[in-house]
Amino acid sequence: MRNLLRTALIVSAAGAAATIAVVSAQGAENSAVDEPPSLAEDYTYPGAAQILATDHVQLISGDGHIVYAACPTGPDTVGLLQISTSERVGPRQNGKVCFHVLGSGGQLSLKLPGVYSIRGDGLSTGQGHKVKAALTTDAGQHTTVDVPPDGTTQVGIAGTPAGDPTTLLELNATT
Structure with missing residues (x-):
């Protein structure tokens, strides 16, 4: 038992x-x-593959406050950062690429070769965002330039003195 x-x-x-x-x-x-899936943001730029395929602009990541925008056909680019490059990029393949800064500032990582000019998004004194642009040359020389809110900064081959061709790597905008 x-x-x-x-x-x-x-x-x-x-x-x-x-x-x-x-x-x-x-x-x-x-x-x-x-x-549920993770809500962690990876900051990958939405639609980057399509923009690269059609406009030859490589957008990598950002905080969502600097967005790719169509450049206007006339000289009025108020509210838009305008990048000029020697490459055939942008919606019209004319070497012009524009970005709209939403709110008080933002950050965008990208790769845009042949950049020679960066124009701020304000058309008169006191308007626009202060922008810092990070660039590199093919030789790996990194520089950061300040872009005035209402002016243009010449870089690379258009700089004074003229330098090597530059690739734009990052835009940081603040008020």
Whole structure:
């Protein structure tokens, strides 16, 4: 009788352990399925692949406050940063690329070769954003230039003195 009781207890304990293991495994499996996707932002530029394919502008990442925009056909670029490059880029393939700064400032990482001019987004004194532009040459010489809110900064081959061709790597705008 004693052995029978001991065997019953062992069988019951083993069955309970197996049940707990199965329930635990199902719970882990269900929680993995039931959990929503991560809300962590990776700052990848939305639509970057399409912009690269059509306009030959490589937009990498940003905070969403500097956005790619169509350049106006006339000289009025109020509210837009205008980048001039010797490459056939942009919607018209004319070497002009524009960006709109939303709000008080923003950050954008990109790769835009052949840049020789960066124009601020204000047309008169006191308007526009202060911009810092990070550039590099093919030789790996990195520079950062200040772009006045209402003016133009010449870089690379258009700089004084004329330098090597530059690739624009980053734009940082503030008020």
